[in-house]
Amino acid sequence: xxxxxxxxxxxxxxxxxxxVWQTGSARGWAQxxxxxxxxxxxxxxxxxxxxxxxMDVWGDYIALYDSGELKVYNRFTEDTVYDxxxxxxxxxxxxxxxxxxxxGGDALWVGYTVGGNVDDRxxxxxxxxxxxxxxxxxxxxxxxxxxxxxPYVSGLNSTTLGGPNSIWQLDVSGDSNHTLVADVGGFAAGxxxxxxxxxxxATNFGADDWLVRLSADQVAEGGKTFDDAELLASIPYPGTxxxxxxxxxxxxxxxxxxxxxxxxxxxxxxxxNSGSGLSVVGDVGExxxxxxxxxxxxxxxxxxxxxxxGGAWNAPVLGIAEIRVPEPTSLLMLLCGxxxxxxxxxxxxxxxxxx
Numbered sequence: 001x002x003x004x005x006x007x008x009x010x011x012x013x014x015x016x017x018x019x020v021w022q023t024g025s026a027r028g029w030a031q032x033x034x035x036x037x038x039x040x041x042x043x044x045x046x047x048x049x050x051x052x053x054x055m056d057v058w059g060d061y062i063a064l065y066d067s068g069e070l071k072v073y074n075r076f077t078e079d080t081v082y083d084x085x086x087x088x089x090x091x092x093x094x095x096x097x098x099x100x101x102x103x104g105g106d107a108l109w110v111g112y113t114v115g116g117n118v119d120d121r122x123x124x125x126x127x128x129x130x131x132x133x134x135x136x137x138x139x140x141x142x143x144x145x146x147x148x149x150x151p152y153v154s155g156l157n158s159t160t161l162g163g164p165n166s167i168w169q170l171d172v173s174g175d176s177n178h179t180l181v182a183d184v185g186g187f188a189a190g191x192x193x194x195x196x197x198x199x200x201x202a203t204n205f206g207a208d209d210w211l212v213r214l215s216a217d218q219v220a221e222g223g224k225t226f227d228d229a230e231l232l233a234s235i236p237y238p239g240t241x242x243x244x245x246x247x248x249x250x251x252x253x254x255x256x257x258x259x260x261x262x263x264x265x266x267x268x269x270x271x272x273n274s275g276s277g278l279s280v281v282g283d284v285g286e287x288x289x290x291x292x293x294x295x296x297x298x299x300x301x302x303x304x305x306x307x308x309x310g311g312a313w314n315a316p317v318l319g320i321a322e323i324r325v326p327e328p329t330s331l332l333m334l335l336c337g338x339x340x341x342x343x344x345x346x347x348x349x350x351x352x353x354x355x
Contacts, residue, residue, distance in 0.1 A: 034309045034321035035269060037282035041323055047078060048319035054099030054110065055308045055320065057294045062306065063108055064320075065096040070110060072127060075306075084125050087132045090114050097155075098292075100144045109151060111141045117159045122170070135172045142188035143241070143292075144170070147197050147219065152181065154191045154201070167191055167201065169222070182214060182224040190241035190292065194248050201229070202239020202252045206259070209235045211242070211252055211272055233278040237268070240290055243305075247298040249273045251281075251305060253290035264289050264312050269323070271299065281305070281323065287312035302327050 032043040047064065054065040062075040072082040090112070097111040097120075106127055113120045117139040124133045140156035151170040156163045157178055165188045168178040187204040194200070197216035203209045203226065212229035237256040244250050250272040256265040267290040268283040284290075289310040297303030304324045311317035 029324075029326070032321050034288070034317060034319065035282040035284055035307060035323065037323060038280055040325045041281050042326055043282060043321050043323045045319040046075075046322050047073070051311075051316040051318055052308055052320055053096040053291075053310075055292050055294060055306065056099050056101045056108070057296055057306055058101040058105040061101075061105065063099050063101065065099050065110070070096075070099065070108065070125065072108075082127045082130070084108070084127070084130045085132075087112075087121075087123055087134075089121060090119060097141050098143045100146070100151075102151075103146055103149060109135070109144050111138075111144060111153070113140060117156070117161075120155075122153070136170055136174075136178070137176045138168065138170065138178060140188065143190040145191050145193055147193045147199070152191060152193075152199075152219075153178070154184075155188050165189075165204075167199070179222055181219055181222050182226070182228070184212075184226050184229075187238065189239050190243075192242045192244045192250070194244045200232075200242045200244060200250050202235060202242050202254065204238040204240065206238055209238050209254070211235055211239065211250065211278070233272050235270070235278070237266075241292045243293050243295050245295040245297065245299045245303055247273075247300065247303075249295075249299055251293050251295055251299065252278075253293050253307070255289055262313070267309070269293060269305070269307055284309075287315060288317060299323075300325060 029042040029044045032045050034045055035043050037043045050066040052064040052066050056063050060074055061072050063072045068086050070084040071080055074081055092115055094112050094114045097113050100109045108125045110125055111122045120139045120141055122136045124135050138153050138155055138157050139159050141153050142155045144151050144153045153170050154167050156165055157168055164183050165186055166183045167181040169181055171177045184201055189202055189204040192200045199214040199219050202211050210231050211233045213232055214229050218224050235254045237254040240253045240255055242252045252270050255267045265286050267288045269281040270278055271281050272278045291308045291310045293305055293307045295303060295305045299305055307321040309317040
């Protein structure tokens with residue numbers, strides 16, 4: 001009589017362990033209230049007890065600004081590593097506009113806007129001693145990114161609402177005499193640089209929006225306009241943030257909104273590279289508003305993205321989304337190797353028995 005010797009064998013045990021582990025791992029990445037991923041991407045929500053405004057990542061750290069305080073966390077355990085407080089420079093309404101790690105990860109640059117944009121300050125915060133150092137004032141500042149060691153900021157640099165939005169090389173001498181890099185128009189949005197010093201920006205015109213690039217030489221020359229930029233991809237709705245990963249993939253967020261009611265219809269996270277153009281990573285329906293997105297590594301090969309969602313007016317979405325393309329882990333590879341090894345051992349044993 002034929003008897004199956006697979007079930008109950010060490011091989012079956014190893015296969016069962018792999019299956020259970022895969023199921024548990026998938027379950028941990030199966031749900032997100034912030035994004036419905038597409039294609040190979042998966043997502044989960046982290047830091048769901050917070051409503052972050054500014055956000056950035058560096059190494060094992062993630063910096064989040066929530067409830068008027070800046071903290072740096074271990075992004076794996078969610079434990080607080082640095083409690084940095086706030087500068088407490090303004091007694092009225094003030095809003096955090098950005099949080100950016102400086103190169104090296106030893107400090108954060110933090111921007112604020114206040115009512116009337118009359119005193120919109122930017123600080124450098126040292127992690128080790130929580131020292132807040134005033135660096136500059138730039139009215140209606142929105143985002144900051146480094147090109148080498150030099151900070152650049154997007155925003156109006158004007159107290160006139162509706163003035164021309166631009167990108168500026170930040171003057172940190174104390175005079176706040178910022179250098180115009182490009183007048184990009186529209187509402188303010190995020191900016192990012194690649195390793196070669198090229199500048200990326202997603203326009204926020206309200207219609208006919210684009211992901212654009214200014215070359216490193218153009219950035220150095222300054223005084224550019226939207227017409228000088230290279231048009232990389234048309235985006236269907238106004239852009240909010242961009243980020244460039246280690247492989248020069250450009251991550252971009254854009255949001256659909258109905259004017260003049262300002263009803264938030266949908267939000268999308270997309271990815272652009274020179275080989276395949278623009279593709280959607282994931283999206284979500286109404287009453288969401290994607291703000292900043294940050295990446296570590298190559299997001300197509302083992303890297304990760306962190307996405308902040310501001311939510312609808314007076315209805316915040318808690319936490320941030322962590323998004324990745326799953327890869328086989330060392331545990332999975334080890335178990336699969338054990339299965340293959342045991343199968344080979346079984347074949348050798350059968351041969352010896354037959355001989």
